[in-house]
Every structure is written in C-alpha cells, then in structure tokens.
Amino acid sequence: MRSVLTVTHPAAVRLLTRGRARWVLGAFLRGENSVAGAARELNLDLRLVHRDVGALLSAGLLQVVREQKRAGRAVKVYTATAPAFFVPFSATDAADFAELGGKREQLYDELLGRASLRKFEQLHHEQSGGREWGVRLYLGPEGQVQVDTSYEGAELVEAAVRYQGPVGLLLSARTxxxxxxxxxxxxxxxxxxxxxxxxxxxxxxxxxxxxxxxxxxxxxxxxxxxxxxxxx
Structure with missing residues (x-):
C-alpha cells in the first residue's frame, strides 16, 4: 500500500483543498519534474506554476531532489514529499461535509447545465421543424398529475416511457x-x-x-x- 501523508498544517491544508496549486502538485506525484515540465503537462502559464511550486515547497508538499546544470541558472527538479496526501475534515475550515467538496460539485452541476442547454438548443434548432417546445400538464396513465416539457402535439407520455424530443448526444435525466x-x-x-x-x-x-x-x-x-x- 502506498504511503499516505496526513496533512494538518493550515498552509498545506489550504493548498490541498482549493485552487490550482493542488493540480500543480499532481504533476509531481508521478515522479521528478521541473516547473517548466509541469507547466507543459498542465498547459498552464509558467509564471503561475512557478508561484504555486514556491507555495507548495514552503508548505512542505514539494521538495527539491536535484539541480540540472545548464548555461546560466541551474534548473531545479522537484518531487512530491509523499506519493499521496490526506486532509482530515477536522483540519479544514469547512462548515460541513457538503462544503468540503461542494465547490467541485457545484462546478460540475453548473457546467452540466450550461452544456446541456447549449446542446439542446442546437438539436432543437436542427430538428424541431417549426414545432414549439413548452411545458405540459396532464394526467399520466395511472391517473397521477404529470408536469414535463415536450413538443406541442406530442403524445401525452413522459420521456422515461417514450422520449419525443430532439435526438443527439445529450441525456439529462432527473426523476x-x-x-x-x-x-x-x-x-x-x-x-x-x-x-x-x-x-x-x-x-x-x-x-x-x-x-x-x-x-x-x-x-x-x-x-x-x-x-x-x-x-x-
């Protein structure tokens, strides 16, 4: 089993629980790397990576393993101080478990919503044939009140029974x-x-x-x- 380093120092906790620096640290988990190498791997600006490496080094999450000599200043080569890191909830300033991973969850949900809307609008434009899309209120087959969205004139069945909307590489089901x-x-x-x-x-x-x-x-x-x- 790989060794996991438990991190509780406030500076290191901040770097591991938010922002870009933790992804920069990830570029050094596979082994030795330079700032320039990490910037290329992550497709990030060299100056941003250099700043994050400095912060990670000060927080004890990175270490210098050697220097490559060249004309001018030598290139420092770094590696992570452990193959894996763990930040206990008690060491963070999160109010609850949802907040601990909430930002990433929120980003996923927001991106899924934007991308789904963009794709739906494209498919609707290509396939609607001038039909209106709107909200419907009707009784389902078991007599339950059903509210959903569909094309005008579509059969009164929910999408889970028979989908009648635009077709493409899009699935956004909430039920x-x-x-x-x-x-x-x-x-x-x-x-x-x-x-x-x-x-x-x-x-x-x-x-x-x-x-x-x-x-x-x-x-x-x-x-x-x-x-x-x-x-x-």
Missing amino acids: ALRLTEAEAEEVQIELIRLLMRLRPISVQHEQNGTGQPFLLRLGLVGVSEEEAQSLQ
Whole structure:
C-alpha cells in the first residue's frame, strides 16, 4: 500500500483543498519534474506554476531532489514529499461535509447545465421543424398529475416511457422513483459497474490523445416523502 501523508498544517491544508496549486502538485506525484515540465503537462502559464511550486515547497508538499546544470541558472527538479496526501475534515475550515467538496460539485452541476442547454438548443434548432417546445400538464396513465416539457402535439407520455424530443448526444435525466431497498441496491450496482467499465476506456483515450470530453453525472439516494413531494 502506498504511503499516505496526513496533512494538518493550515498552509498545506489550504493548498490541498482549493485552487490550482493542488493540480500543480499532481504533476509531481508521478515522479521528478521541473516547473517548466509541469507547466507543459498542465498547459498552464509558467509564471503561475512557478508561484504555486514556491507555495507548495514552503508548505512542505514539494521538495527539491536535484539541480540540472545548464548555461546560466541551474534548473531545479522537484518531487512530491509523499506519493499521496490526506486532509482530515477536522483540519479544514469547512462548515460541513457538503462544503468540503461542494465547490467541485457545484462546478460540475453548473457546467452540466450550461452544456446541456447549449446542446439542446442546437438539436432543437436542427430538428424541431417549426414545432414549439413548452411545458405540459396532464394526467399520466395511472391517473397521477404529470408536469414535463415536450413538443406541442406530442403524445401525452413522459420521456422515461417514450422520449419525443430532439435526438443527439445529450441525456439529462432527473426523476424521482419509488423502489424497494433491494431494487435501489440493484440500480446502484449497475451504475457502479457502468463507471468501472467506462473509466479504463477514458484513461486510454487520455493517454492516446483521442476521444472528446463528456460529462457523466449519476446520483441515487433515498429522500423523505415530504422531500419527494416538494419536487412536484
């Protein structure tokens, strides 16, 4: 098992829990690297990386391992002081667990919303044929009140039963389901297996410089009856 360094010093905690510096540190986790090498790897401005390396060095997260002699000033080569780092919640200034990782969650959600809207508008423009898109209110097949969005004149069934909107590489599904715990566990296992199958494919594309970025956002959690009703 790789050695993990627990970090509690305030300066190091700040660098590891927010901002660009932690990604700069990541460029030194694989082994020795220079400031210029890290800047190329991360596609960042050399001056920004140099500043972050200085902060990481002062916080004890980076160390100089050697200097490469050349004409003029020697090039310093750095490496991370540990192969992995851990910041306990108690060492942060986060108010709760949600805040601890909340910024990254928020960035994902905001980007997913913007990208989904952009793609939907493109597909709607290409495929609507002049039809209006809007909000519908109707009774579902089991007599429940249904509110959703679709094209005017589309069959009165929800998208989960039969999707009638523009078609393309876009999926943004948000729905509340009633399941038993056993059924929910089956869904959870299926989603985990999907992620496990996709991860090595994504890594291979990253290494080969192929493919293109897509966002995949999955979630499954139990809620109260009152919370479920608030979605209607």
